[in-house]
Amino acid sequence: MFKFVSGFCAAAADTPNMERHCTSVTRTPLNSVRVQRRSKSKSYRQSIRSCLGAASRLVLTPALTARRLNTSRKAPKSLDITEKVNPEQLSLLVKKEWQLSYVTPLYQFRHTQLKSYSRQLSAFIAAEKQRGLAVEVEGTHGSFRVSFGVVQGMSEADDDAETVLVQIYSKPLFAVKDEPPRAVWSGWLTCINGSPDYLRSLPKDFTCMPLFCSSGADGLSSLVKSWFQLTFDCCFGPLEISHTSLQWLVALWTNCHTESAIKHLKMMWTVPAASPLKVTYTVNGPDAWQLWSSVRKERHDGSNKEEEEEEDSIDIEEVMRFMQDLKSHFYRHFRTDLSAGSLDQVATALGSAKSSGRIKIANSKYMITTLTLLTECALLKMPI
Template identity: 75%
Template sequence: MERAHTSVTRTPLTSVVVQRRSKSRSYRLSYRSCLGAASRLGLTPALTARRLNTSRKAPRSHNIKEKVTPEHLALLVKTEWQLFYVTPLYQFRHTQLKSYARQLSAFIAAERQQGLAVEVGGPQNSFKVSLSVVQGMTEADADAETVLIQIHSKPLFASQDEPKKSVWSGLLTCINGNPEYLQSLPKDFTCLPLFGSRGVENLSSLVKSWFQRTFDCSFAPLEISHTSLQWFAALWTNCHTESDIQHLKMLWTLPVVPPLQVTYTVNPHDAWELWSSVRNPSQKKGDGAEEADCIDFEEVMRFMQGLKSHFYRHFRLDLSAGALDQVSTALGSAKSSGKIKMSSSRYVTAILTLLTECALLKMPI
């Protein structure tokens, strides 16, 4: 133990270490204020009362390599993304991505001329921006195609033949988005609620600023809640028989002074046995393949309680008093600070489905 001081493109148990322009008012402003000014959506801005689903399909191995290009797939997996949620984009068109890339390049160049520091590990030549559709990522009819944003550059004194390297990447996506919400949006709006970025923060800020000015949207950090982290722990454990999760590692923070951080690592076989034991007995009896393929949040809670009880018996520390800050397995990792890493291409869809749900819950209605 240790104490921490710290295709068609469309637009629609067992080791432990303790340590988104309106005619009158900006649509974006109405989102930000969440007060009484009406937006072009014709809705009264307010925070949605919806909650995370209490039941969801168990993730299954899904070979997206057959639909997604290797280049795009390599950018998606084994990279840690910083997450944000994005309000619907006004008059965004997937058919205009090349034009958007030129505009964003010009915007970054203009900001540099105004003296803003946009350096990446030293002085850089001009930045080249590309926007592309990630074909094969949509799951539901209402989902808009995923958009990948890349910024390339090379050092100022690099040789002329040296190719530009990727210095920043961004992802706008919607996987299995809530159909009721998506279909309620006017046709001029495109909903890509989940935004991920990797690279230096000043480039992230410039990209978000350009999108906000161009499509009247708003960005805000997307933290991964305690409940969502518990879902990740259960969903990844459920994948163990198809893909060895190798470990279930959790980071908890207990509210003492100074804060006590607990790293709790569970043997994958022990985690699987516990998960199997808490599954709803009626589903085991075969009430239909579709029902048996669902996971209820009650099962997730029983699973987490089993883990916490085991920990208490051995270390006399009640993790229920603390907060779950991080979950990781060989399939990926999720942090409460809003960072996600997808380590296996076979479960990208399942991970992005849950994160899309989390982002949509931030949307005013």
């Protein structure tokens, strides 16, 4: 029923020295105020702050610092978000691998000023290039143009700020006449179902889009982050996907099988040994669903009508039981205890996620569920 891909182990045994293995107008959140243009001197004065200095504008907020990862979530359901979100914009977000970061709330960011931000970031990159600090992108002639836009319709709650998409364009080095520039870097900031207690506790000048996704040259990512930090007095940090969050994704994506018919559930584990053992564990989609259904059935056996109405929620106990059953089955067949290891990667037809903080969303119908989890992770990772 379950497939174990053993190539990593066999190879590792033979090599002991190797590791085994568009500009639009939309709302900024309701607690924001009218646009106030900041002076250049004030911007630069604030830009000198360290991450801790930037965070000091926000007092420690019990609504954030006392929180932990939720122990119950709504079961994902197919949602055609193309009814709310422009399909062309949506296509820029799916089927591409993104590197995740968290970002603290932006000071005096305004969704109504995106044209100005496009010009400012373009000028910033050009200035850094003159100083010899700007990154060169292979295959381009080095001149960059920036576009900020709003991905309207992504927000789920009234307190969520609309998603902002940033793209950097450059012409190919040997472009023919009138050939348009191509996107060489993309990034977006979003907040999906953010904690209402925390969002409402923010001072009125702050906009919270804690999840930052980037794709492109690391040098351009660094420049974009530097500009945001200088302009909006925020700070960025890496957002890894924890062992527990990866297990949540295993359960949430498996729960989608009846609507999406996933073919396989693929997990990659690292098991401690003299030479760390890399294990790839692949389960057929229908078998994973059968096991998940048995876990769900155990929960609801003997439940009353009110409890049955709550079947659209998934509890952490179900997730842990599902993972334990998967690990127990693996141990029976291969005498390897995955409980001693760590889950590093999860992949299904709906997407993939890595503990290093890389995510790919392959199906937009379930992306809101995934982004809700990642938004929560980003809020919890912020050092304030």
